Amino acid sequence: MDIAEIRTRNFKALIAGLESRGVTRRRDQGAKLGGFLSASYVSQLLAGKYIGDDVAKKISLAVGTDHGWMDRPHWEQDATTSISTVLETETRPGYVRFDVFEGGAGMGAGLVNQDYPEVVQTIEVAEWEVRRKLGYLPKPGRIQLITGRGPSMKPKLEDGDIIWIDTSCNYFDGDDYYLINIGGETQIKMLQKRGDGMYVVSINPDFPTYRSDEGEVSILGKALIHAGLRRF
Template identity: 25%
Template sequence: MISIRDIRRDNLQRLVERYDSMKSLNEILDRKDNHLTQILNQSMNTATGKPKQMGDRLARDIEKKLNLGFGWMDQDHSAEPPEPKNIVTLDRLDVEAGCDPSGGPACTDVAVVERIQVSVDWFKQNISRFRTIGHQLVTARGDSMEPTINSGDIVVVDVRDTDVTKEGIFCLNYGGGVTIKRIQVLPFGVEFISDNKLYNSFVLKGQELEAIKIIGRVVTALCVKKFPHGI
């Protein structure tokens, strides 16, 4: 029987392959140390005289940050087919970003509901030429960002780009839920703009901005259109 230590180490190797390198995996996990490398290489723990291993806290933290689902690191995935090379996997989350002034629905336990695989070439042409990691898919709901983003569109969020000083369209936590707004930085605060002119923009400043958590920049909208029979 495979030990939990070996299962977690094998899954760590699987994640390194998924994200191309340990360096890329550490970047998306926002880790600055070499602890994962030491676990993978079975470096000796000088305190115990045994190989370093992944504890429960680290395993749960990886699962949470990568939206793998609770317990993924403890499951044996060796029977699953290896992920193909030159493929980018995009996780679609069970998150609806409300495009309305009051924000979206509450978002607590986030899970991956679908994985979409695209070629690296397609990804670079349609989503980002700069890097292929750190992008997630959420569903837009509401009409306040029309015609830029329509209700039902799948938007690609770059969760590693939260710099609002560059301005643009962002996915953010506000008002108890997730929403999408165009952001413009002003001398006295930050303006949150709806592209649909029927909706008013609003400005937050000072301590009011503490209520905002930037999830990431919206870089692409994958428009989903349904056509009736006969068209």
């Protein structure tokens, strides 16, 4: 058996292990395996795309093993055991884990979908506090974190604030704050439906409100909670 097949079968075992623990979205799986694998790339690797030396090394290190782990056969183990090294950092009982959304969000001119330094990669919050704030416990991966960038939502949102996004809400759910994509840029904005259409609203008066054309705005999620680092 050549190295390509060994790596592919090991990768499939890792994904199977994650799925057995409820991590079913390709984007979330990529985040678990080092954060450098996009959802589409995970799918390509599962379909048999060759896993190069650098990628194999990064995955091996991401699961907490030596750099050659992917080059040795492990798939005969139970899928849950195969991913045990990843799960060493899994959420503790009684807590809910929120991971980072892919890419940042602009709060000014916008931020093109791209890698951007995140203030926080993951947060674990006690279940009782999540219930108190949200009224329910979300399924894994439903609510994700982003770092807001730019001045247009000040003073409600400051540059670098962390925002919880409900990714299951990809539709207009009343006047509120949303993560949207408009013109290829991802932004946090308030959406308001008025008699003549949908309006994109900034809090900062230096950024004018405008009416969007039909189909121009794609809703990626609804903003629920925000937090930031502040000096007293």
